[in-house]
Amino acid sequence: MSREVQSTKKPAGRPVRKRRKEIVDAAARVFAERGYHGASTQDIADLLGMRQASLYYYFESKEAALEEVCARGTAGFVEAAEAILKNGSSAEEKLRALLAAHITPLGDRADYMLTFLNERKWLPRESRRRIGRLSRRLEAIFERVIREGMRSGEFRSDLNPRLTALAMLGMMNSVAIWHHRESATLDHIAETLSDLVLKGAVSDG
Template sequence: MKRLPVRPKASRNRRRRAAEIIDAAAQVFARRGFHGASTQDIADVLGVRQASLYYYFPSKEDALEMVCARGVEGFVEAAISVTEARGTASDKLRGLIASHLSPLRDRGDYVKVFLNERRHLPTESRRRIGRLSRAIERIFEDVLRAGIRSREFRGDLDPRLAALAILGMANSVATWYCKELNASVDRVAATFAALVIDGIRRKGRRR
């Protein structure tokens, strides 16, 4: 086993160092998937020995849990605060979409891992995180339902199906947003919201 060229300095702040570790894990899990990534891969990103990681987490699965947790962190709170503000159902939906895409800006890897790898979590934490997912679906659904009740949205809309459609659309951004950065997250959010609210068909000469 070879000696590392330069021994990295130990951080004086454990918290900060732990965040660096989890950040590297997020990066690697996002790229190769949980099972496709080895703890060695994470260590390589940090320039550290594989075994050193275990000072910061007790198992690879726990690392995944930390990444996933940060991947949904704040999603629900942000969504709730959007729905509690004043405004039409359309406004709220626009806000929901924007707040849902927002974490892609600074936590893209975490979100990707949450979306694609959460199924590999051990049962208990998977359940816990699954509840958060469903909470978010519910919030979208409720806004749609409210819009239908207020006659702002079409009465023939299936709120559950529409919520899944909108979330599917929004979540798909995580797979390409970093590659094609000619569109900012805000612009994507606005475009998507306009698309589902008014549709793509030209208006004016209808009915």
């Protein structure tokens, strides 16, 4: 999309916030299916049955739409993780909940995840930095819970918290790529992978 802003009147009727959410959902789907360079704002507009020019009221460019998709997708996972961090349960219970919270939303958020994983590299440096800060918040929560479990004796004392957190997130992120090919539900996938991860992390003591 060109950065030039079109000079037609702002659409009335449906609340702007709701319409913006619909447009971001559509952008996520188009980016996930076609890739950033293979997608156009016309594709997004066609999916919504709206005029291409109307998208300028919500995003000044295709690049801005990509950043919004990546930011919303990442922020949703961060918010869920922060809530789990505060719930007062054991480190093992928190980690299981974190892992499940990263998988079960993929039923309606896989487009966001795939766009984040595959297309964020096309964002300009400052946009990547903003998205990167959100990603690091999520990584830090996983790392904090792992350290908590190591201190409490729930997890092995020889774990590298940083590398363990990154490995877990990498495994969970990959589910967005292949889960639709399987007959298992996302809940079942989350349970299976959580069991696998925790068997490797939990202390024998």
